[in-house]
Amino acid sequence: MRKTAQSDNTSDRTGRRRATSYDVAELAGVSQSAVSRVFQDGASASKAMRDRVMVAANKLGYRPNAIARGLITQRSNMVAVVISKLTNLYYPEVLVQLTQHFSEQGVRVLLFALENEGDTRKVLEQMLQFRVDGILTAAMFTPEQLETIENAGIPVVFYNRTLKDQLVSSVRCDQEEGERWLVDELVAAGHRTFGIVEGPPDSVVGLERKTGALNELSAQGITDITSVSGDFGYETGRACFAQLMKKRGSPPDAVIAANDVMAIGCVDEAREGFGLRAPEDISIVGFDGVGPARYAAYDITTVRQPVHRMTQSAASMLIERIEDPELSPEKRSFSGKLIRGGSARLKAEDA
Amino acid sequence: MRKTAQSDNTSDRTGRRRATSYDVAELAGVSQSAVSRVFQDGASASKAMRDRVMVAANKLGYRPNAIARGLITQRSNMVAVVISKLTNLYYPEVLVQLTQHFSEQGVRVLLFALENEGDTRKVLEQMLQFRVDGILTAAMFTPEQLETIENAGIPVVFYNRTLKDQLVSSVRCDQEEGERWLVDELVAAGHRTFGIVEGPPDSVVGLERKTGALNELSAQGITDITSVSGDFGYETGRACFAQLMKKRGSPPDAVIAANDVMAIGCVDEAREGFGLRAPEDISIVGFDGVGPARYAAYDITTVRQPVHRMTQSAASMLIERIEDPELSPEKRSFSGKLIRGGSARLKAEDA
């Protein structure tokens, strides 16, 4: 026999034992199974039973223990969301929206924040120990780590990064395409010499943007290209522009920055450090479409990622794969949207 | 007797049963308790035992099940972190730093994001079901909800909000003090007419800032004050400034915005909509010290919150109370730091 409900239910201070289904069952004069069924979705219970149990449960402040439930059902109802400092958290939206999407589906978010993208080891260990039902990651994992995850039977969805030749699901914004648009517009408007402000070397997104830009520049026959690399932050954006000037001696016709924040840094440094105004003296473009890019003082020409659709997709793809583990991987790539801001001289938009 | 390790360990695809301590015990030829001890911190086990178990564990890819462990130890090793869209997530830092601080202490973060601060009901229910060990919240709870939490014996720490007369722990930045500094500086520099751009009505932080400013203005004998209210966003910042002008007919000497982003909006609207430049024609101040406030085009005069120390404190206060539930509540209030930017005319700083 189990314990009986504690006699003194009101006086002891803290750490009081929480009511269990047995307590409720006893008070309601039914079996524990009955209580369990009342608190399940598809279970059968008569209305009378339901009522009696609910009354008792409310009286005791009973709440099913999700931990215990997870143990028996083999479903924790938690997913791991992995971000790194590098992650363009400039949209907190990503995280908030993701969490809300999951929430609506009854899935809880266990958050893992990496100092830098290399710290995946410990984090992976934790995710496995907590038996998360799925993983949504904006940080890279090594093939070995992926195999570990695969072996554990945990579905994964990558956010804005994808491993070539790896059979994994991912949601991303097509960075190359976006850069192609920017380059085409700039070239069509007559720009011939280019500066590239890259992101940090270990950022997949940064890399994709850089190669996207370089490929298209090369396709367009542009050869006068100078690159420097930063860390996605405002200060390095400024530093990068200065470095670019030092390297070249004279300003390029256009600067392609790996994200909006660095583009903003470039605009400021161009003006304050070199008396160059965008777009009159130089064209500067970014990527992301974050809030500050829309501030009137900058009005950055950029490509906006469809954050809402991306997070929505990511969440639902992951949930689908949790419910049906046999589902094959899927890679979704979203086009961004070109924002014709005022920081670059582009060809007039065709009507 | 328990099950024996599955015979076919390599071929079935997904959802393969994960190795348990029994599997490891069997392979290593020891008892389950032994395995359990090897994977615990303070438990005693001979080196020989340790080695044998680890070898077997590695061979099987065994990882202790944190869910099961949580069930037996009555500690989930998870804390709930509650944010609302309103939360000044403009520093994703808050979240990332918090998560890292908790991480270092072996505590996992279960994230709850509210659409608006009123949605605490469902969220609270979830937190209780998941048996989080503690709650760190940047959203308000009603006294009844607090009582529920208290009854469940779960420690809580409020971030940048505190209930008067409630016996709860909190960490906050002293908003009133910051506003007092700003007002004093502005008045000392000769400003006599003021515009106040408030935050959204249901934001505690916004409210504190507003009353802080109003109190000090009144203490300084300033009476020409016009207020309008926004939602902490850039666009409403602009709208608010326009509204302020419409209400007054002429610009105030200074505008006190409830946060930096709205201050930026005011700067832009003043310039673009009314040809007013800060600080020559008008002084505009914000609050928070977020990244964009430092961009050269704005250089907002503001008060910076000591985010790092605040998150650090919040995390450690919560953890302390998890480890010792008898610890009495504690309210920590941090002073911000006045940033003498270029968006407001202040009296010269005394040497």
Place this chain on the structure above:
DNA sequence: TCTCGGTTTGCATCCGCAGTCAATACTGCC
């Protein structure tokens, strides 16, 4: 009133691990 099909309900077990207690294995020392 009796039987049949369909619901409800209760019983017994198990999920994976931690911790208690008793049994056993070492250790040093006389």
Place this chain on the structure above:
DNA sequence: GGCAGTATTGACTGCGGATGCAAACCGAGA
């Protein structure tokens, strides 16, 4: 070599809830 004392180890139970199965129940048709 024998013994007290300590360090390890194993058997067993319970954390709180879900679920297969069989018993109990209910209503309706014969």
